[in-house]
Amino acid sequence: MNRHLLVLGGGLSGLASAFHLSRRFPESLITLVEKQSRLGGWISSHRVHINLLGLQESVITTPTTSAAAKNRYLQVHETQGLITLPNSLLSFFSPPMRSWMLPVILKESTKRWNRPFGITDESVDSFMSRRFGPFFARMFGSALVHGIYAADSRQLSVRAAFPSLWAMEDRGWGSVVRGALIPSAALSRGDYNVGDLPEIMKGVSVYSFSDGMETLHASALTILCDTSVSSLGVTTLNNDLEVRMTNGQVIHPSRVVSALPLPVLSDVLSPELNLPHLTANPTSSVTVLNLVFPPTQPRLHPAGFGYLIPRPPTGYSEDNPGILGTVFDSCALSAQDQNPAQFTKMTVMLGGPNPITPSHTDIDAVLKQLSVVPRPVYVQMQHHVDCIPTPTPGHLERMEEMKTKLAKGIWAGRLDVIGAGVGGVSVGDCVESAKRVGEGWTL
């Protein structure tokens, strides 16, 4: 029997699934096909010659437990400056959280069940408004969604993105707060229900994957870079899977794992095999602006990880530069905090639901909103088009339906679909869903 497993897409999901398949089925031939000349998909690093900036001596690391890494902020339209988000029980009692969060959380814990009868999903904004009120939903919910999905919380499915919130509401007889206080039974996860970072990933470092790559090289794995999949179908003659590449190459694998972006998979599927589930969700585009500022005294931002900006009270508009949030990269390097005469590095994320034209990004307007005075000594801007999928309400049901469809009929379980568009966009989600590919296969 042919035991040729084909993985489409060499992003994090494709690489991780090829790695786990090579461990699970060491006798199989595994081929990974990637369109670009490099692997990693959206995971990419750009090495900047920082010696030009005199920073080469300062390459150091910081534990994630440090205050600088733990402090997170909001920049809200209603007030000046940054607002510290609570990171301890005590911090809920300091203003403005004392009035913004505490009464809302206490009230929610006494609020009765108010999930409309029969609904199986809703947007993050609708869920949070229902339980905590519209102010809380916009202020905290929309900012959180900006930080993870670069999306509008009014579009994002709460069950796909934050399944634990939905489960807590169930567990707490309608109250998220009550549910949070009740220990959950063993986490039960549907095959596609992996929106939150799984327990299993706790304590697992990204470095373990580089070890995985070494193992990959030792297995029967062929990586075809610069090779673009142009069609995926089933032959009429033998009912074999057939994958064609733009370079003319044709492969007839026994199974295919697609880790392609879902709209790309939809495009390469033969029209008669089209799956409408693949194009049901929109995607966000993000502009990433890396800035390096000269040493200043005092430093340009408080110690912390960075800040998020909620949806403006009047909705998204072209009246602002469209910042979703900013990471204080300098704080990832604690030694720099001890030496104030250092450069300040920030990564600004723009776009998502904000209607911006990336090619017209106004750096001066961004700097004005950042409230930083000096000019940056280094600026790098990258536009990532359609880079983060937004699973809309009903996503989990759609994915389950697609899985059922692929398990029988012409596919007969020979096509698995994974990736950020299926089981969650975070690195942890991608690795976790890739890890489960091949469970239950008999080759």
Ligand SMILES: Cc1cc2nc3c(=O)[nH]c(=O)nc-3n(C[C@H](O)[C@H](O)[C@H](O)COP(=O)(O)OP(=O)(O)OC[C@H]3O[C@@H](n4cnc5c(N)ncnc54)[C@H](O)[C@@H]3O)c2cc1C
């Ligand atoms: C700007 C940005 C910031 C992010 N920040 C974080 C973060 O801080 N923390 C976090 O956890 N996650 C973050 N993410 C999310 C995370 O990086 C992605 O969700 C994840 O990398 C997606 O991996 P993937 O393999 O599923 O998809 P992709 O990376 O999209 O991989 C798909 C692969 O398929 C290839 N491909 C496309 N078409 C074809 C074709 N026809 N033939 C062959 N190959 C093809 C592509 O070239 C690509 O390599 C961020 C994402 C972005 C865009």
